[in-house]
Amino acid sequence: MRCPPSFGSNFLEMWEKISQPAIIHTASHAIMANSPFASLFGYVRPEDVHDRSMGEFFSPWPSSTPKVGTRTILGRRKNGTSLDVEITTVPFPCGDRLLFQSVVRDISQLRSWEGRLLQSERITAMGRLAGEIAHEINNPLGGILLYANLIKDDLMPGSTARMNLEKIIKLATRCRIIAKGLLNFGRSSSRAYSPVDLNRVIVEIFSMIEDHRLLKDVEVDMRLAEELPHIMADKGQMEQVVLNLLINAGEAMGGQGRVLIETRLSPDGKEIKVVVQDSGPGIPKEIMSRIFEPFFTTKQPGHGTGLGLSITLGIVQRHGGKIDISNPAGGGARFEVTLPVSGSGG
Ligand SMILES: Nc1ncnc2c1ncn2[C@@H]1O[C@H](COP(=O)(O)OP(=O)(O)OP(=O)(O)O)[C@@H](O)[C@H]1O
Numbered sequence: 001m002r003c004p005p006s007f008g009s010n011f012l013e014m015w016e017k018i019s020q021p022a023i024i025h026t027a028s029h030a031i032m033a034n035s036p037f038a039s040l041f042g043y044v045r046p047e048d049v050h051d052r053s054m055g056e057f058f059s060p061w062p063s064s065t066p067k068v069g070t071r072t073i074l075g076r077r078k079n080g081t082s083l084d085v086e087i088t089t090v091p092f093p094c095g096d097r098l099l100f101q102s103v104v105r106d107i108s109q110l111r112s113w114e115g116r117l118l119q120s121e122r123i124t125a126m127g128r129l130a131g132e133i134a135h136e137i138n139n140p141l142g143g144i145l146l147y148a149n150l151i152k153d154d155l156m157p158g159s160t161a162r163m164n165l166e167k168i169i170k171l172a173t174r175c176r177i178i179a180k181g182l183l184n185f186g187r188s189s190s191r192a193y194s195p196v197d198l199n200r201v202i203v204e205i206f207s208m209i210e211d212h213r214l215l216k217d218v219e220v221d222m223r224l225a226e227e228l229p230h231i232m233a234d235k236g237q238m239e240q241v242v243l244n245l246l247i248n249a250g251e252a253m254g255g256q257g258r259v260l261i262e263t264r265l266s267p268d269g270k271e272i273k274v275v276v277q278d279s280g281p282g283i284p285k286e287i288m289s290r291i292f293e294p295f296f297t298t299k300q301p302g303h304g305t306g307l308g309l310s311i312t313l314g315i316v317q318r319h320g321g322k323i324d325i326s327n328p329a330g331g332g333a334r335f336e337v338t339l340p341v342s343g344s345g346g
């Protein structure tokens, strides 16, 4: 590159045509920048960049000769925020001075994609781990169920012991369903769909856990829509969704308060909403975006795996649905699950 003849008008015209952010500078100071450079770094006009120290745009900027070639460095915008950039610096003589031209590429977006990719790899690895744990749990549960059923046969029908044992069997069966769900976690959809009555799922799950210490003192307001169409779904997974949301509600309220469970059909008959709303403390704003992450929990170690909601969301999304969360004005947390009646979102 030759020295521009005192940066005359031809040169300036050519300079402005460079579509990538670029800057001409001495070892330490900016001489001139083009519009893309100015806008990338948050300045209104290219002239606003002139004469500023290079250290204002890049950090760290070497105090002696700038590094020639391509490297990644942290850029700093006018408002103080930073961005990842790749900078390619070429020296050129200008009279008795040595100047540099640096072309800049914003790689923040690339970095965030890399981050997301890493995150999805992590989720896959966690899914595999969860699957392995579930597998370990599934086998002893099979044994528990087998022996419980054997004892049941020896107990008098209608006796308290037999009724209690039946609860144990029901709960252990539920655990097996959960373990099975975990086995599927991280795997893509299994299409074992059949018509499912969501109202029935809710009533069944609720009758199974109503005596649970978390819901025993909770006032439950069940508003189930009449004549709700059956949806194409995996029943076991639907049970898991309802179970996870109810347990979370019970946990959030510390076992005392009010829970609203509602089902509703959309006016066009294509979607069903399942609402679980509690009177607990609500979801703190700062964790709202994280509660669906695998292993995210605010519970004490040993009290929550942080998998409940991520599994729940996975199931709902596989069924073509979505979950909306909010903290209603009256307090508490509201989880609104929307599912397509067709079971696929189509
Ligand atoms: N109804 C709710 N009210 C307030 N916060 C909630 C509610 N449901 C979930 N959360 C928040 O979301 C976090 C993640 O929930 P999630 O069900 O995924 O895991 P967990 O309940 O902590 O653990 P696990 O479900 O494995 O027992 C909870 O730790 C809690 O902070």
Ligand SMILES: [Mg+2]
Pocket: 244, 247, 248, 304, 307, 308, 309
């Ligand atoms: Mg949970």
